[in-house]
Amino acid sequence: MGDFTFFLETTISGLMTGVMYSLVALGFVLIFKASGIFNFAQGVMCLFAALTLVGLMEKFGLPAWLAIIATIGVMIVLAWLIERFVLQYMVSQSPIILFMATIGLAYVLEGVGDLMWGSDVKLLDIGLPQGASDWMLDNFNIYVEKLELVAGVVAAAMVAVLAVFFQKTRIGRALRAVADDHQAALSVGISLRTIWVIVWSVAGIVALVTGIMWGSKSGVQFSLSLIALKALPVLILGGFTSIPGAIVGGLIIGVGEKWAEIYVGSLVGGAIENWFAYVLALMFLLVRPQGLFGEKIIERV
Amino acid sequence: MTEHSKKIGDPLLKVDNISLGFGGVQALSNISFEIREHEILAIIGPNGAGKTSMLNVINGFYHPQQGTITFRGEVRRAMRPYIAARQGIARTFQNVALFKGMSTLDNIMTGRNLRMQSNFFWQILHYGPARREEIEHRRRVEEIIDFLEIQAIRRVPVGKLPYGLQKRVELARALAMEPELLLLDEPMAGMNVEEKEDMSRFILDVNEQFGTTIALIEHDMGVVMDISDRVVVLDYGRKLADGTPDEVRGNQGVIDAYLGVPHE
Amino acid sequence: MLYREAGQFKTSYEADQAVFPIRQDRWVIAVVLIVALAAVPLVIEDYWTNAVMLPFLVYALAALGLNILVGYCGQISLGTGGFMAVGAFAAFKLTTMFPGMNLIAVLLLSGLVTAGVGVVFGLPSLRIKGFYLAVATLAAQFFLVWLFNKVEWFYNYNATGQITMPPREIFGFLVTGPAAKPAVKYLFALSFVIVFAVVAKNLVRGRIGRMWMSIRDMDIAAELIGVRPLHSKLSAFAVSSFYIGVAGGLLFTVWLGAAEVTEAFGIDKSFLVLFMVIIGGLGSVLGSFLGAGFLVLMPILLKNFMVGGLGISPVVAKHVEITTMGVLIILFLIVEPHGLARLWQITKEKLRLWPFPY
Numbered sequence A: 001m002g003d004f005t006f007f008l009e010t011t012i013s014g015l016m017t018g019v020m021y022s023l024v025a026l027g028f029v030l031i032f033k034a035s036g037i038f039n040f041a042q043g044v045m046c047l048f049a050a051l052t053l054v055g056l057m058e059k060f061g062l063p064a065w066l067a068i069i070a071t072i073g074v075m076i077v078l079a080w081l082i083e084r085f086v087l088q089y090m091v092s093q094s095p096i097i098l099f100m101a102t103i104g105l106a107y108v109l110e111g112v113g114d115l116m117w118g119s120d121v122k123l124l125d126i127g128l129p130q131g132a133s134d135w136m137l138d139n140f141n142i143y144v145e146k147l148e149l150v151a152g153v154v155a156a157a158m159v160a161v162l163a164v165f166f167q168k169t170r171i172g173r174a175l176r177a178v179a180d181d182h183q184a185a186l187s188v189g190i191s192l193r194t195i196w197v198i199v200w201s202v203a204g205i206v207a208l209v210t211g212i213m214w215g216s217k218s219g220v221q222f223s224l225s226l227i228a229l230k231a232l233p234v235l236i237l238g239g240f241t242s243i244p245g246a247i248v249g250g251l252i253i254g255v256g257e258k259w260a261e262i263y264v265g266s267l268v269g270g271a272i273e274n275w276f277a278y279v280l281a282l283m284f285l286l287v288r289p290q291g292l293f294g295e296k297i298i299e300r301v
Numbered sequence B: 001m002t003e004h005s006k007k008i009g010d011p012l013l014k015v016d017n018i019s020l021g022f023g024g025v026q027a028l029s030n031i032s033f034e035i036r037e038h039e040i041l042a043i044i045g046p047n048g049a050g051k052t053s054m055l056n057v058i059n060g061f062y063h064p065q066q067g068t069i070t071f072r073g074e075v076r077r078a079m080r081p082y083i084a085a086r087q088g089i090a091r092t093f094q095n096v097a098l099f100k101g102m103s104t105l106d107n108i109m110t111g112r113n114l115r116m117q118s119n120f121f122w123q124i125l126h127y128g129p130a131r132r133e134e135i136e137h138r139r140r141v142e143e144i145i146d147f148l149e150i151q152a153i154r155r156v157p158v159g160k161l162p163y164g165l166q167k168r169v170e171l172a173r174a175l176a177m178e179p180e181l182l183l184l185d186e187p188m189a190g191m192n193v194e195e196k197e198d199m200s201r202f203i204l205d206v207n208e209q210f211g212t213t214i215a216l217i218e219h220d221m222g223v224v225m226d227i228s229d230r231v232v233v234l235d236y237g238r239k240l241a242d243g244t245p246d247e248v249r250g251n252q253g254v255i256d257a258y259l260g261v262p263h264e
Numbered sequence C: 001m002l003y004r005e006a007g008q009f010k011t012s013y014e015a016d017q018a019v020f021p022i023r024q025d026r027w028v029i030a031v032v033l034i035v036a037l038a039a040v041p042l043v044i045e046d047y048w049t050n051a052v053m054l055p056f057l058v059y060a061l062a063a064l065g066l067n068i069l070v071g072y073c074g075q076i077s078l079g080t081g082g083f084m085a086v087g088a089f090a091a092f093k094l095t096t097m098f099p100g101m102n103l104i105a106v107l108l109l110s111g112l113v114t115a116g117v118g119v120v121f122g123l124p125s126l127r128i129k130g131f132y133l134a135v136a137t138l139a140a141q142f143f144l145v146w147l148f149n150k151v152e153w154f155y156n157y158n159a160t161g162q163i164t165m166p167p168r169e170i171f172g173f174l175v176t177g178p179a180a181k182p183a184v185k186y187l188f189a190l191s192f193v194i195v196f197a198v199v200a201k202n203l204v205r206g207r208i209g210r211m212w213m214s215i216r217d218m219d220i221a222a223e224l225i226g227v228r229p230l231h232s233k234l235s236a237f238a239v240s241s242f243y244i245g246v247a248g249g250l251l252f253t254v255w256l257g258a259a260e261v262t263e264a265f266g267i268d269k270s271f272l273v274l275f276m277v278i279i280g281g282l283g284s285v286l287g288s289f290l291g292a293g294f295l296v297l298m299p300i301l302l303k304n305f306m307v308g309g310l311g312i313s314p315v316v317a318k319h320v321e322i323t324t325m326g327v328l329i330i331l332f333l334i335v336e337p338h339g340l341a342r343l344w345q346i347t348k349e350k351l352r353l354w355p356f357p358y
């Protein structure tokens, strides 16, 4: 029975990490869907948002809620700057050039973030509950971090809000239209440039949420930007354009990685979490080339 | 037309009972016809009739659920496109599919790749057989360039060429393969009258001078009646008629289903 | 009219297909070669060798390799760091297992080993394309670095996990180890780069290059004219990885002499080389050199300017450097997405008309 409890704890912990991956992947998908840009800076955006939040709280003594609002503001301004100074000039470039530009952007954000707030490890405490959840311990005899539960709930809420945003609001529908057809988006009456600013803002806010969750758990430091790398296999698994794909893919990768770490990792010397997810995603592709939710496409000529 | 029919020989390729579907769409149902040696066969039909799909099946790019293709006496169910190419089937595309980043010359030279033999070692040195081969094939390519009158655009990246010329370069690339069977998917789409005349002349010349068997898809009925020896009519994935242009023109089913209604 | 073609009639297809059909290009290349082979070795000292020339040569070779894959065959790879690691560790194992083996043989074999590994990690390219493939190649990056970290056999059970190159001679000259002379190291690396640049040029202007480019530009049409996708993509992965492996081998044996895998071959290396290819020019042999030169020199200049010139503290300078690099890269991609090779092309066109600009 102890084995099973352990298995459950592992699974839950994997799910919680997976939720984090889902969030990062969601940031990727949003931007890719709306503009065809593979935004490599998504991970650094998480770091940048978390750094800004901590900086505002520490250096300016803002209360957490105010700092969060201010950081949202910063992320929106950032989105606007990115559109104004980068994207605007690159509309017709090939995808690989746009991709490289976002790597350049990642450098800039990393450098600026460090210059403004310093590159030492910072604690992020916005008052999220810490420690083990007594309730889970008492009722199920399972050890789960409260923070992880909160992260799970917040991520789920985030996804729900985004779903409503995309399905129900005018802007959301325009965003979905632009993914399919730029002309269609124009007919909704919103300019492409505005849409890009909105999409990058939303991705920035998703990055902030991710940054808060991850930062509360392990502090804010450069390595935060690396979770983006761990979230990338989610994209192969779930597809670059599928929001449900990002969510389910994130969970699969999170859990798969934890299981592998514990049941396989020990056999080969550990630390396999860096690449295991990629191998998992690739194996999956061999069986189902169209990914989780993609339809089988037959190319035409 | 009579001068063509004289040399027309045995069936080169036979299509037997081919059916092909995509999910709900039945692109081809039980299609059978043959392409005879040295002839020009036109495949006509309204948009979405399954003409391109038919060529794709012959090419091995689509795999039919049912039926067989017999090429030079060899029966096959499915095949890979590059094997079809190896056996002497060349192709142009409805929406030009050139290698955009390469020059006209390189595009056509790529059509010769299959015939180039020199191994990796000589390629590395670009010497000996590799070099001789490159020069020899360049000579052949220049003949095609002269034949299609595209000398002036040799060095131009094909992405920069106007549409009509792109179609011509695509034909050149296919000819460079020295195919036995040439499939042309709407070679004259989007061209003006003059360009169409040029293209018709090239197609007839290829057929006459090299004896190449040609199957082409075309919407312009005037052109079809002019240059083809036989016509196959498709509609909604079914075959409506098959015969000489005059026979097809007189076929009531064709008149009702296709010629009567406006098409693109 | 420095670059004048007029009067240079090409009398045969042979002349027309030469590497440098224009006479002035041949002159430029001759001068560059003479300077690189004869003049530079006379004046070069330690700092220039280790900080500029060797990095430039090593990265130019790696960029050449990556350009074959990305620029010519159209397959994006983010695994360059990992493949360089394969080259480095193969070179290390070969030198220590067979102490008598000639260094040239060691490096070529390391390239072959890397080519094999590259083919294995290139297999997904048959099923997935574009960014899906790019992400998949990260698997190679992370797995390989992990492997060379975890499996002690690769670094001969050394406690630090670091590999160190023993001294080796070529024709009686010491090429590796701390006692090797800068000029010797430089010339050794340079010869590799020259030979492989010529090979690359030969490959891309012939049948194989056209095969790669056809897959890059329109894979379906390529297959319908008889190009085998499997064969083309894997051959590009093999040749590309071979180059990158030799570059990794040179990096370890000749340039650094010692390496620790996470530090020397991390994912930042993958990006660095990809940037070189893009800033230099996709699908251009010359571009690989220009890109490598640009990205090797730029940080040095920036750092010297800030720390030496402005007196900024090195830590802050590091952040400013990263930021500036990012800004420069973005700026560059906006202004000339086709890279330095294209700029050179345009300059040449201008020179051709000079001094009559019409």
Ligand SMILES: Nc1ncnc2c1ncn2[C@@H]1O[C@H](COP(=O)(O)OP(=O)(O)O)[C@@H](O)[C@H]1O
Residues within 6 Å of the ligand: A298, A299, A300, B022, B025, B026, B027, B045, B046, B047, B048, B049, B050, B051, B052, B053, B054
């Ligand atoms: N790759 C494909 N996937 C799904 N449907 C296809 C595909 N290729 C063709 N079809 C469908 O098959 C039918 C015939 O198409 P096509 O052969 O292109 O017609 P035509 O060339 O006569 O205009 C159409 O309904 C088309 O939508």
Ligand SMILES: [Mg+2]
Residues within 6 Å of the ligand: B051, B052, B053, B094
């Ligand atoms: Mg069609």
